Amino acid sequence: MATYVLIPGAGGQAWYWHRLVPELQGQGHDAVAVDLPAGDDSAGLRRYADTVVEAIGGRTGVILVAQSMGGFTAPLVCERVPVDLLVMLNAMVPIPGESGGAWWENTGQAQAMADQAAREGRTVSVDFDPKEAFFHDVPPDVTAEAFSRPEPPQSATPFAEPWPLDAWPSTPTVFLQGRHDRFFPLEFQRRVVRERLGIPVDDMPGGHLVALSRPKELAARLEAHRIRTASL
Template identity: 70%
Template structure:
């Protein structure tokens, strides 16, 4: 039986929707006696948009009644929709996209200036920019080799374009306590870019920790420490 006196961490992945992304963090949290659920999203389904992503998260929550939503990257568009339908006590945005009312995920990139911010950060590190996207460079640069092997042994997730097309339907961010945790070495969503965006759109400060875009894979212990800290 679920211990209803203890919060459940419900982990929402980013683009691709793979629950495998969270496997190291789930193990770390469960070793600490926490209930942790990694949600798989129907990302390859062309009929599924943000509403269906929220459906998948709500289904995974079931009858649990103390929820901490942890939303990675594109999961920032889904987590607020879940808050409308489930007993969420806290949202933790993790290297996440923060939507504005009426903005689609497809519009978010140019609206926020992400391409220019990522290019400027690449230049500051002496890396080329403007070429084809390379996940090993952008996402996995600080993920241990043995973890990369596990992740790439799985069928690589596909991401339909459907959820990028429709506007985010909420008029404002839900009235739920929200924290934002950012990897200071994220090459995809650079720290200074996120500080500006989160301040403008949520009016809160960004907490930071070492690591790139995939903190749950690269630094699960430190990430679990941070999540435990938010509970107190």
């Protein structure tokens, strides 16, 4: 049995994983969805990592899955506890000394998002529309549930800090990307991941919130990577 530890993106809500958790449990695994202190202005990346480490506790066989902004936290966890596999899911990939705030311009995310919209015949709203960017492929009932919940706060503190590691951890790492992600387009991620990690990107159907839109398919892909890594 493996332990899947699931780190959410901005807003830090474990709820993001609520459709994936039963899929992983149904395959006989432990699944721990972490709530991060995203609304606390005193909490930076190291506090986020502390929260994940505490959630892991004494569990072993850890598969760490990091969504979006969670890519800044997960490598810090890998430096502190044994992790069998790190899965970066539609994630931000930092480099040493880079802040989350600087990442956007450094990687050219805004232009990549606009270019992708143009290729698809869409226009990017002047005022950011989360339904358009994130929920375009999420089932309507799940979308309605998400928008019925209070908007999750996200402190700017972790975006202001330089990423503290000197290098990427030695933990086996794979990158999984939704090929229909409008926020972090696939070809943009291929470039960033190649430049920063030197590994390929595995793509699957789905947008930025693939754990909400395609939990069954995501669980199957995670299992495939776990099994492949265990056999190496």
